[in-house]
Amino acid sequence: MEIQYIFELLGTYFFAISGALALKDKEPDWFAAMFTGFLTAIGGGTLRDVLLDSYPLVWISDIAFLYAILLGVITTFFFHRTVYKLKKTLMLFDTLGISFFTILGVEKAISLGFRPEIAAIMGMFSGVMGGVIRDTLTNEIPVIFRKEIYATACLAGAGCYLILDSFILRQWNLVISISLIVFIRLLAVSKGLTLPRLK
Amino acid sequence: MEIQYIFELLGTYFFAISGALALKDKEPDWFAAMFTGFLTAIGGGTLRDVLLDSYPLVWISDIAFLYAILLGVITTFFFHRTVYKLKKTLMLFDTLGISFFTILGVEKAISLGFRPEIAAIMGMFSGVMGGVIRDTLTNEIPVIFRKEIYATACLAGAGCYLILDSFILRQWNLVISISLIVFIRLLAVSKGLTLPRLK
Amino acid sequence: MEIQYIFELLGTYFFAISGALALKDKEPDWFAAMFTGFLTAIGGGTLRDVLLDSYPLVWISDIAFLYAILLGVITTFFFHRTVYKLKKTLMLFDTLGISFFTILGVEKAISLGFRPEIAAIMGMFSGVMGGVIRDTLTNEIPVIFRKEIYATACLAGAGCYLILDSFILRQWNLVISISLIVFIRLLAVSKGLTLPRLK
Numbered sequence: 001m002e003i004q005y006i007f008e009l010l011g012t013y014f015f016a017i018s019g020a021l022a023l024k025d026k027e028p029d030w031f032a033a034m035f036t037g038f039l040t041a042i043g044g045g046t047l048r049d050v051l052l053d054s055y056p057l058v059w060i061s062d063i064a065f066l067y068a069i070l071l072g073v074i075t076t077f078f079f080h081r082t083v084y085k086l087k088k089t090l091m092l093f094d095t096l097g098i099s100f101f102t103i104l105g106v107e108k109a110i111s112l113g114f115r116p117e118i119a120a121i122m123g124m125f126s127g128v129m130g131g132v133i134r135d136t137l138t139n140e141i142p143v144i145f146r147k148e149i150y151a152t153a154c155l156a157g158a159g160c161y162l163i164l165d166s167f168i169l170r171q172w173n174l175v176i177s178i179s180l181i182v183f184i185r186l187l188a189v190s191k192g193l194t195l196p197r198l199k
Numbered sequence: 200m201e202i203q204y205i206f207e208l209l210g211t212y213f214f215a216i217s218g219a220l221a222l223k224d225k226e227p228d229w230f231a232a233m234f235t236g237f238l239t240a241i242g243g244g245t246l247r248d249v250l251l252d253s254y255p256l257v258w259i260s261d262i263a264f265l266y267a268i269l270l271g272v273i274t275t276f277f278f279h280r281t282v283y284k285l286k287k288t289l290m291l292f293d294t295l296g297i298s299f300f301t302i303l304g305v306e307k308a309i310s311l312g313f314r315p316e317i318a319a320i321m322g323m324f325s326g327v328m329g330g331v332i333r334d335t336l337t338n339e340i341p342v343i344f345r346k347e348i349y350a351t352a353c354l355a356g357a358g359c360y361l362i363l364d365s366f367i368l369r370q371w372n373l374v375i376s377i378s379l380i381v382f383i384r385l386l387a388v389s390k391g392l393t394l395p396r397l398k
Numbered sequence: 399m400e401i402q403y404i405f406e407l408l409g410t411y412f413f414a415i416s417g418a419l420a421l422k423d424k425e426p427d428w429f430a431a432m433f434t435g436f437l438t439a440i441g442g443g444t445l446r447d448v449l450l451d452s453y454p455l456v457w458i459s460d461i462a463f464l465y466a467i468l469l470g471v472i473t474t475f476f477f478h479r480t481v482y483k484l485k486k487t488l489m490l491f492d493t494l495g496i497s498f499f500t501i502l503g504v505e506k507a508i509s510l511g512f513r514p515e516i517a518a519i520m521g522m523f524s525g526v527m528g529g530v531i532r533d534t535l536t537n538e539i540p541v542i543f544r545k546e547i548y549a550t551a552c553l554a555g556a557g558c559y560l561i562l563d564s565f566i567l568r569q570w571n572l573v574i575s576i577s578l579i580v581f582i583r584l585l586a587v588s589k590g591l592t593l594p595r596l597k
Contacts, residue, residue, distance in 0.1 A: 023543075023596075024596060026543070027595045027596060028543065028595065028596055029592060029593035029594065029595045029596075030550075030593045030594055030595075031542070031547075031548075031549055031550045031553075031593055032542065032543045033596055035542060035549070046449070050249060050448060050449075051245070051249075051256060051259065052255075052259070053254040053255065055451040056450075056451065057449060060449065060450070060512065060516050063513060063515055063516075066515055066516075066519075076596070077596065080596055114259065115262060117262055117265055118259050118262075118265075121265075132336065136335060136336055136534060137530065137534055137540055137543075138539075138543070139338070139537070139539060141337075141338060142336055144230070144231065144234060145222075145225070145227065145231045145336075145337070149230075150230075151230055151234070152229075152230045155230075194228060195228035195229045195230055196228065196229055197226045197227065197228045197229075198222075198223060198226060198227055198228075198232060198275075198276065198279055249448060250444070250448075250455060250458065251454075251458070252453040252454065313458065314461060316461055316464055317458050317461075317464075320464075331535065335534060335535055338537070340536075340537060341535055343429070343430065343433060344421075344424070344426070344430045344535075344536070348429075349429075350429055350433070351428075351429045354429075393427060394427035394428045394429055395427065395428055396425045396426065396427045396428075397421075397422060397425060397426055397427075397431060397474075397475065397478055
């Protein structure tokens with residue numbers, strides 16, 4: 001629990017940074033950066049919990065998440081030149097973020113008694129919908145419609161977790177499934193891997 | 200019940216096809232087509248149920264809906280050239296889809312004890328909001344803002360159902376109200392009917 | 399209570415007008431104007447109540463809100479030339495609308511037992527998210543990302559209300575906090591005040 005909680009806060013922090021940076025070319029003000037950071041960080045989990053009727057929402061019942069977001073936005077504001085230079089590092093953090101959020105989302109849906117298919121969708125939503133909401137509000141094409149494999153990596157990791165669930169210890173399953181998402185995503189970006197397309 | 204259930208699944212299937220096809224000009228990959236098909240099929244009913252606090256959501260408690268969507272997307276992927284040529288047929292299916300979903304949405308709201316005005320709005324939401332969510336995410340102008348009468352046909356059908364409700368048998372009411380929506384919509388498209396505009 | 403209720407209805411009426419007018423350059427039809435008026439008026443409060451799991455939604459349990467919206471849209475339709483000329487007056491009404499909705503939203507969250515930080519966010523959501531939803535659906539850049547201080551004024555008023563809450567009578571607090579939002583917003587527009595930006 002302890003370790004998972006720390007990871008959730010870290011994921012929230014990094015998502016807030018990536019959200020706050022998303023508007024950079026539009027020269028956002030303090031509020032706009034904070035708002036997109038906030039939506040990116042809480043959007044996916046909030047959508048999941050609303051769909052599953054799981055209240056109170058995590059960031060509403062535990063104020064630490066709001067402060068993790070605030071810290072992420074402040075980091076962006078004061079160190080945005082440095083952070084921007086670390087774009088590759090950021091991509092890595094985004095990847096870690098979606099990986100953790102996906103698997104934690106799967107676990108939450110399962111623990112609430114939902115079917116594996118629903119849990120996989122909810123995991124994927126937890127990972128990617130914050131970015132989708134952010135992109136929709138800022139008139140960008142949502143990240144999941146872009147070229148390289150993205151949400152599909154989350155679905156693959158979710159499926160892996162659900163299959164291994166009856167066979168191995170939770171700790172190992174977490175490590176394996178999260179690593180699988182990270183691996184697929186990094187491979188997709190470095191090799192330009194895409195799914196087949198409709199033409 | 201039996202017949203209504205089959206219609207709901209069929210409506211879901213056709214909505215998934217129309218959603219998966221919506222991105223065609225953007226050459227979507229498997230995931231993007233599946234995602235837009237999914238959102239189009241479940242968006243309206245999900246919004247209605249979240250607003251009415253009616254849980255669990257239909258597609259979460261009955262997995263058959265997910266498989267109807269999956270089937271719709273697979274149909275689109277393997278037969279998309281044929282499906283696309285049948286564009287007029289598809290328009291018909293979309294029309295059938297919004298008609299059924301609207302009236303079933305009205306019935307659900309009434310059965311949950313809500314007022315007729317709210318039931319009419321919830322019926323219309325069930326019919327058209329899936330398409331609105333899809334269009335918003337893909338940066339298109341939502342279908343309800345386009346020229347020919349669309350959501351208004353749903354409102355008219357909903358109103359018709361609510362008025363006839365105390366006078367005739369449910370079966371007849373279903374047939375009449377759904378037909379009214381189909382009739383208005385097809386007339387609007389073939390004659391280019393529009394509502395009065397603000398200038 | 400009486401007075402607050404009248405203000406809520408008035409705010410809803412003015413929000414519906416501002417929403418219905420938002421599409422003016424696109425020559426919306428009756429339905430589109432009504433739909434955007436509706437979303438603008440109920441969007442913020444609905445999002446707040448869904449996030450806080452506070453059901454039934456206000457406009458669903460009290461039909462008067464729907465009629466206030468309808469009246470606002472009808473006003474817009476019949477008097478839109480006059481209304482449009484009163485653009486500055488409208489801006490004032492929008493400002494009054496966001497101010498009232500923000501503070502009433504804060505009060506609601508507090509009365510439901512939520513923390514002050516959450517109440518401030520929910521107040522701001524009540525005030526501005528209707529406009530954000532409207533702008534997102536109509537492919538505009540949401541009002542909160544535009545230049546002059548907007549949502550930040552709501553946050554400031556919410557903070558003011560929460561701080562004064564233990565010290566002065568509710569009536570005075572309402573007047574002071576709402577006035578603060580109006581004051582900041584009008585000052586921002588007239589002087590072109592903006593927050594610091596990321597560059």
